[in-house]
Amino acid sequence: MDMLILNKHELIDNIKSLFKDYEIVGPSQLDGKLYFRPVKSMDEVVWDFVNPVNNIKDFFFPPSQVLYELRQDRIKAFEPDTKKKRIILFAKSCDTRALNLLDKLFIGDYKDTSYTARRETTTIIGLSCLEPADRCFCISLGGGPFATKGMDVSISPVRKDKFLLHILTDKGKDIIAEQGTRPEREELSLTEALKQKAEEAIKRKINIPSDFFEKFDSDYWKGVSQACIKCGICTYLCPACHCFDIIDEGYFRIRCWDTCSSDTFTKMAAGEDHRKQKYKKYRQRIYHKFQYYKENFGEIACVGCGRCTTYCPVKMDIVEIVNNS
Amino acid sequence: MIIKKIKTTAKDLLTDGSVSLIIGYGINGPGDVTPVFIKDPDDVEKLVWNDQCYYNLIRYLSDRDFIEQNNGSIGIIIKGCDQKSLKVLLSESQVNRDKIKVIGVTCKGLMDSDGNVLAKCEACDVVYPDKDFCDVIIGEEVKKKEKEKDFSDIDEIDSMDLPDRKKFWDNFFERCLRCYACRNICPLCYCKECIMDQHNPQWVLPSASVVGNRLFHIVRAYHLTGRCVDCGECERVCPIGMPLRKINRKIIKVVKERFDFESGKDQEQKSPLTRYRENDSEDFII
Amino acid sequence: MRNVYVPVPAKIIDIKIETRDVKTYRLVFEYDGFRDDFSFSAGQFVEFSVPAVGESTFCIASAPDDKGYIECSVKKVGKVTEAIHMLEVDNMVGIRGPYGNCFPIEDMKDKDVIFVGGGIGLAPLRSLIRQVLSGRENFKKITIIYGALSVQDLVYKDELEEWQKRADIKTVLTVDPGGETADWKGRIGFVPSVLEEVSPSGTNSIVITCGPPIMIKFVLLTLDKLGFAPEQILTTLEMKMKCGIGQCGRCNVGNIYVCKDGPVFTYSQIKEFIEEIN
Numbered sequence: 001m002d003m004l005i006l007n008k009h010e011l012i013d014n015i016k017s018l019f020k021d022y023e024i025v026g027p028s029q030l031d032g033k034l035y036f037r038p039v040k041s042m043d044e045v046v047w048d049f050v051n052p053v054n055n056i057k058d059f060f061f062p063p064s065q066v067l068y069e070l071r072q073d074r075i076k077a078f079e080p081d082t083k084k085k086r087i088i089l090f091a092k093s094c095d096t097r098a099l100n101l102l103d104k105l106f107i108g109d110y111k112d113t114s115y116t117a118r119r120e121t122t123t124i125i126g127l128s129c130l131e132p133a134d135r136c137f138c139i140s141l142g143g144g145p146f147a148t149k150g151m152d153v154s155i156s157p158v159r160k161d162k163f164l165l166h167i168l169t170d171k172g173k174d175i176i177a178e179q180g181t182r183p184e185r186e187e188l189s190l191t192e193a194l195k196q197k198a199e200e201a202i203k204r205k206i207n208i209p210s211d212f213f214e215k216f217d218s219d220y221w222k223g224v225s226q227a228c229i230k231c232g233i234c235t236y237l238c239p240a241c242h243c244f245d246i247i248d249e250g251y252f253r254i255r256c257w258d259t260c261s262s263d264t265f266t267k268m269a270a271g272e273d274h275r276k277q278k279y280k281k282y283r284q285r286i287y288h289k290f291q292y293y294k295e296n297f298g299e300i301a302c303v304g305c306g307r308c309t310t311y312c313p314v315k316m317d318i319v320e321i322v323n324n325s
Numbered sequence: 326m327i328i329k330k331i332k333t334t335a336k337d338l339l340t341d342g343s344v345s346l347i348i349g350y351g352i353n354g355p356g357d358v359t360p361v362f363i364k365d366p367d368d369v370e371k372l373v374w375n376d377q378c379y380y381n382l383i384r385y386l387s388d389r390d391f392i393e394q395n396n397g398s399i400g401i402i403i404k405g406c407d408q409k410s411l412k413v414l415l416s417e418s419q420v421n422r423d424k425i426k427v428i429g430v431t432c433k434g435l436m437d438s439d440g441n442v443l444a445k446c447e448a449c450d451v452v453y454p455d456k457d458f459c460d461v462i463i464g465e466e467v468k469k470k471e472k473e474k475d476f477s478d479i480d481e482i483d484s485m486d487l488p489d490r491k492k493f494w495d496n497f498f499e500r501c502l503r504c505y506a507c508r509n510i511c512p513l514c515y516c517k518e519c520i521m522d523q524h525n526p527q528w529v530l531p532s533a534s535v536v537g538n539r540l541f542h543i544v545r546a547y548h549l550t551g552r553c554v555d556c557g558e559c560e561r562v563c564p565i566g567m568p569l570r571k572i573n574r575k576i577i578k579v580v581k582e583r584f585d586f587e588s589g590k591d592q593e594q595k596s597p598l599t600r601y602r603e604n605d606s607e608d609f610i611i
Numbered sequence: 612m613r614n615v616y617v618p619v620p621a622k623i624i625d626i627k628i629e630t631r632d633v634k635t636y637r638l639v640f641e642y643d644g645f646r647d648d649f650s651f652s653a654g655q656f657v658e659f660s661v662p663a664v665g666e667s668t669f670c671i672a673s674a675p676d677d678k679g680y681i682e683c684s685v686k687k688v689g690k691v692t693e694a695i696h697m698l699e700v701d702n703m704v705g706i707r708g709p710y711g712n713c714f715p716i717e718d719m720k721d722k723d724v725i726f727v728g729g730g731i732g733l734a735p736l737r738s739l740i741r742q743v744l745s746g747r748e749n750f751k752k753i754t755i756i757y758g759a760l761s762v763q764d765l766v767y768k769d770e771l772e773e774w775q776k777r778a779d780i781k782t783v784l785t786v787d788p789g790g791e792t793a794d795w796k797g798r799i800g801f802v803p804s805v806l807e808e809v810s811p812s813g814t815n816s817i818v819i820t821c822g823p824p825i826m827i828k829f830v831l832l833t834l835d836k837l838g839f840a841p842e843q844i845l846t847t848l849e850m851k852m853k854c855g856i857g858q859c860g861r862c863n864v865g866n867i868y869v870c871k872d873g874p875v876f877t878y879s880q881i882k883e884f885i886e887e888i889n
Contacts, residue, residue, distance in 0.1 A: 274864075
């Protein structure tokens, strides 16, 4: 679709005009950490950043949500309030690609109404990664710092204060005003050069061994999972992890994130647990991502954002663990 | 050099069979320090020692499943601060002292990724682990500095009025993901089944929401009262940066003031909440 | 678009006490349309909700032909099942489903059908047995081998008696040693050994088994000894489930979601991941 060249102030003005009709979510600092969170003005938005702590899945599949209220005499469904549409600003390609992965599950054989409604009413403006972090490995999983999959509009820098906008969908068209200039060859090549530089900066690669599937029963998993403390950081911060629990809090039935590493995940009421040992839990996470999801949905459920490695309390490195398996 | 001595000590202990496993610090793929578990004497080359050795490895000694799988003697590398948690575990009969070899290492303080000394290290009073407690000591002896505990940051929060204090904490409780990293990294959180995981009855709301999160952190603090040694691991691992040490240090302060007790100093001493003394302060009982 | 997680209200119209810890609930859907349209196949399950307590997974124990109501047998083991046991007739619960695959009844036609059940494991088999019996002429020999810990732990006692009376089915009941009473007329012994004694033929036959994991484990060994091929053996798996629609991830084993791709599997399918679930 369309490509535009905009100055930074033109871009800012365009986004500013959207605050009236949209809830804007963007990367913003809070207590010294960066999060995707609702912002009131463009002043709160950070432009140069690598991956924030959370990822944009939170706005489609939140940490906890009320599904319905259930009483003896009534059942009342809660659907997300999507009257005010939402724009997610400056999403990175890894996070947006993960949404495409989640779509396959949540908008699959059984449609998840709240996820679908949020997907339909959210417009995503992506921002290319100029300086990927040293824990990034998106390229080896089919992504890239300038990839645009899952975005409605993508923004890539041309030079200081000048940006190339790709309008990729109708939703994107709705929010970007007719303005700016058409890109010239020189501008395109400047962006291309930045893209190459960013791609070269990504040194880490995940290489799934050809006999990965056969390694399932290997003692290797016992060894590499020893340090794991069975917390939920890797799964909760992962843009592609999607396991959840359904629980009752009072009369409200809640869907909340859950993690395969927890002791309660597969434990049944009578106490049996087929995945009691830590290495089985850890192995499940790895195989679910790199084997089962691929078999069921055609793609690996990892986008290479590196959050799990960065935030792991004991610094278990998924790349190393998969590559050496 | 310290690392050389760590390696030879580890190698000797593994070779002569006095331990079957060494828990120490190593390096992962991207170059971060990570816990390593060494069984083969030739693997001691994997051990490292630097100012990024944050982990309180004692955590693995209170992990029942871990001990079950490694039932031989274990050699463990500790810093002075880690030693305190081990002493608490000993006082609570959670660790069989005869089955562990403690390799104490002098620590000059840990640095965060920006090169700043960790706050807990600034207040450190155990740079040099106890000679009579460790089986092996590595590093030069540093004279013990009895530092007066500085609780000014706690006083600051205490001086806030209630609504402000609530606002301060709710700011974090709203974001807590209940990933339980703080609980799971803690060497003193070793309950066989955590109350947070019990659902019949459901004591605490399990989803990540402010009501349940408040209660979770209050319960966590209560369960660590008279026990927490301020190793700071919970705060280090928290993905949202909740200042958990402020909660822990508040209870440390209260226990110090009311019972004149500091946990982790002496493994023979029981925590005030697990013993009775006639002169215990009881002004909180109405 | 309907929210898949929202249950439909159902009223308990009858509660039957089966054993000291099992009760069977007969449920009628409140919405007329839903009541008439609700259909399922033997082997499928529902998510059963108790307000302010939670949701739990139960197979439908009534037959697909039992129109107008469904039945679930509930063994008291945890939070939700305890709450269900407290419910009374006329109480409302929530039901969503039916979910999962079903027993391949077409493949069973013109074959000997052998049911091997243990304890509460008879519940999913009962649905199928009732369906098979209502079209009795389509099947060859029918054998039901069912056992429980003790006489008191046998479920569906009235039906067991009925089945025993019928000449066109062979019904063998057993209780574990020590579980018999003075007037017990059935066998004494564990289900796998009784199966071996009964020794059904592996030619042109199909076995459907459900029961505690330890029973299944030995039933499989016995069937192997009797010459049954893994493809001839069907079982229905129990696993912790929450969503029932293959999304929440907890019943995922290998690339299979037990709730969506199962719960009915042939032994040859399960062989792939039996190590992991044992």
